[in-house]
Amino acid sequence: MFTLIGGTAILALLLFFAIRNYAVQVAQSAQDNILGASVTSILDAAVIWDGVVEIDIPYASFSMLSTPMDDRVFYAIYQDETFLSGYPDLLITQTKDRDISFQTITHQGELVRVATASRTLIGKDKRTQIRVALAQTQDALSGTLDQISQNAALFVTGFFALATLLSFWATSATIGQLKRLTNSVTRRGPQDLSPFEKPVPLEMLPLVVSLNSLMARLDHSLSQSEEFIAEAAHRVRTPLATVRSYAEATLQRVDKEENRQAIRSMIRAIDESSRAAGQLLDHAMITFRADHLERQNIDLVALVNELVTRLTPIAEMKDLSLRLQCDEQVLFSCDPILIQNAVRNLLDNALKYSPSDGTVDVFVTATPSIRIGVCDSGKGFPEAELDTLATRFSRGSNAEGTIGSGLGLTIALDVATAHGGSLQLSNRPEGGACALLLL
């Protein structure tokens, strides 16, 4: 910006001096032309009569020297080395015949331009040289120059102002577009890695192109991480499942109670590991997805309903009844995979920590705010640990003997937070734990 204005200023100055210099030349040559014509007309009037030189200076010779600034005029006429008429103190130089020489000298304290020319007259018995010097002050010339300089200065200032304005305009237009681009970058959701397609100025095209290519690479590596997590979960769980099935099979064949006990512990450890691996990977996946939330407008009722249906067999095994109370439809823009995961963990806990023959109430409602609740009829959360249960790997005092990794509530909380909501844990007055996913 400032380099631009600085450059324009230098250009403007150069322009000014170029114009002025040109004007000096033009004005000076205009004055020279007139002085030259005048001097020639005086010389042309010189005649020799009987050896006597007569010069009948034409009225026009001096008349043509009128200037708007009333410049002073001086002249001197010499015959060979003898002064004939005019101003004897005017300096006169030697010139060749018919050759007009121009000089700028000081005469009577003023700068004057002198034109000097000579002519040889041939008399009866002798040749004689007539020399005429004609000088004029330069007031009109400098007046013209001042005028031209003024105009040039005006023109150049205009040029400078215009150029500055233009550069301001250009920069602000570019900055405006940059701002728009920045805005559209910041306004984007974290998962929006589609290329920018808004029209951008030609100069910014490379920037946008490289930005778009960065996004494409990011998109690519992100989907790769996602795939990696799924792959890792699979890779850990599959061998564990295999090991478990071998252990089960072995358990059938072993009779010694001691050994059976050992194998059971082994299976339990495998289950713990498998659960832990699963929860860890789920948690990792949730952490990842929370950063790149993929919102979809879905019906939460349908989502919860599906989960309840899926878990009903497990509940029935435990003689638990799952009761769903919901609104007609609760539309919410969210990442369904995350919500599903959270609700599944809450249901999982309810099934895990409440005794048989109980009831698990699940509700989904949009009033007063969108919430999903899972309440059981068990002993409830250990009151003293309510605040810490949702932290990582923390398990309640009541969790002894149940398989778990202490990540279920963490996952639910993280999902709620990612959607701008919260997780509320409480115990019902009539007994039973209540986990509320407030969205």
Added chain:
Amino acid sequence: MRFIVTLILGLLPQALVAQAWEDRQTFNEGASTQVLRIISSTDTALFAPIIESFVSQYPYIAIEYLVTGTADIDRRFRANPDAFDLVISSAMDLQFKSANDGLARRLTNIAHPAWAQWRQSLFAFTSEPAAIVINRDAFAGHPIPNTRQELIQALRARPEVFRGRIGTYDVRQSGLGYLFATQDARASETYWRLMEVMGALDLRLYCCSGEMIDDLTDGTIAVAYNVLGSYAKARVKSKDKIQVIFPADFPTTMMRTAMVSSQAQHPEMAAAFIQHLIALQSSADEVSFPLPPLNSQLNQAEHATIALEPALMTFLDALKRKSFLAEWEDAVIHNN
């Protein structure tokens, strides 16, 4: 007569001429703390009202008004530029050359049209055409000539009436006479024929307008050529005796000019006087400004009014003057 004039002006010792003034008057003499010296070719009678209105504005200033011929003004002023504050003359060419030679002070804050001033140092304040002035008695019963050509015919028709009774300036002595003569010669060849005719009729030559007009009034001469008409009118008491004719073929109009000496003793006062002069001529009534004011319709009379330009120096060139005077003497004297 011409001979006598020549004798008086030509042969008297230079010193004596230098001391003699046509007129010399001091205005506002009592209050003189500063004395503004004006050297002028204008008759005191015509200039007095201008000076009086000035001193009424500046009562602490006295003005010494010195009258002499135009050529003499040029001589005296060039010899002692510090002796005069203001120079007023009808010889535009001599005034111009003085200004060109740097003898005039530049006055930067006087507003005056470009054609009526030169270099802010020479200021014109009148427009005065040259006239043929005739004595009516001499033309009784005969047509009044309106052009130079008609004048030539009138002179040729009655040489016995006009012989020895035609007057004009001796251009060798009078700066204004020389200016009019050269401008006439420049304008038309008729001038030379007129001079030859007049020369053949025993032309009387005058140094100064005063004597010429006196002679015209008392009938000594019947025709005065290239006199300032307004001047003649002002000078003659019985106006019906003479008639002023501005030749219709080509009028020659002079502008009276004023300048402040570059070595003036009282330059500010002198500048104020010029200011006063210029203001007065444009507001002119004949009482406060008895001279003809600047021609406002200059464009019409453009060709007739002698321009304030470097060309005025042409006929002042020594060679040019010499050959012009030779030709003039040839026409006027050889036919004598």
